[in-house]
Amino acid sequence: MLEVNNLSIVSRKPIINEFSYQFDLGYLYGLVAINGAGKTTFFRTITGLLPFKKGEIKIKGKAVSQSKKEMFYFELSEWLDKNLSGKDYLNFVKKAWKSPKELAEVIDYWDMREYIHLPIKKYSLGMKQRLIIAMYVVSDAKYLFMDEITSGLDEVSRRKLFEQLSKMVKEEHKMIIISSHYKEDIISECDYCMSLESTVMEVHSNGIL
Template sequence: MLTVQNLSLKTRQPILHDFSYQFAPGQFYQIAAENGSGKTSFLRAVTDLIPASSGKVLLDGKPYAKNKRKLFFFESNEWLNVNLTSLDYLKFVKSQWHSNVDLDQELDLLGVREYVKVPIKKYSLGMKQKLIVAMYLVSDAEYYLMDEITNGLDEESRTVLYERLNDEVTQRNKCIILTSHYSSEIKVNNLHRLVLHKQMMHEVEQ
């Protein structure tokens, strides 16, 4: 369980006020908000990349710092070192997260195998995003925090991705928290939608 208790966030301006919620295994959560409303800041706060103004976050009863290998978060392709390759990143993730996932299988899901040894500086946006998806799946973490993960993916790739994420939730009991503008394209089971608006975040009826 990812437990958020009375969390408030403020960067240059207030983002979130007194938010409490439990994100459970075997469930898929979409967080929707206008650009600049603080979706990314919320994910950063959960993973200790920015400090919360108040409140706390517990990952299976422990602070994130003591349980971080249970969660995977890679904010954007801007984090990628363009001189490395997909294979470099995927081997690193597999090692650091002590994963038993079959690397070959994940290379084929969205076609990363085609450029697995090519330096990232030669990638299109879509190629970078497919690598990031593969990194999540290779980590085999219990919690995925995904920030606009479908950016740059074509319709076919988005469909394949959501089918796989649905399996991760329903068959492997993962907890996935995903920020996205596109509610209509998310067709998964066990879906909860949360809206962040005017510093408040709450679950909405579907």
């Protein structure tokens, strides 16, 4: 489980004030927030990329700094090196996370075979987004944090994404948090949804905000 206890995050302004929650394996959580509310800062803090003002964050009772390979977070396509290929990234993730996932199966599921060996500078936004999703799958990490993961996806790819996320939480027993600006985009797919407004994180079950 991922435990957040009395977490306070302050950036240019307060983001979260004394938020506590237990995120359990086997569930898909949604995070809804408007632009500038702090959802990306929340993800960066939860994954240990940013310090926080107060509180503690633990995975299975250990600090996140000791649990890096339990987690996977890739913020946005701008992080991708345009001169590397998608296959380069998938190979790296598989090796770094010591994953048993078969690359060929993931590549085929996301229809990337025609371009997976091309440099990323030749990818469209949708192609980049499918690659990032594939990286999450290949990592086989138990705790996945996906910031605006549906951005750039067509309807077919979006449907495949949520089918795969459902399998990952229910069959592979992972914990996944996805974010969106729009609750309509994710609310029906999530077991729990969180809203981040006015520095108060609220959690609601059964997809009801």
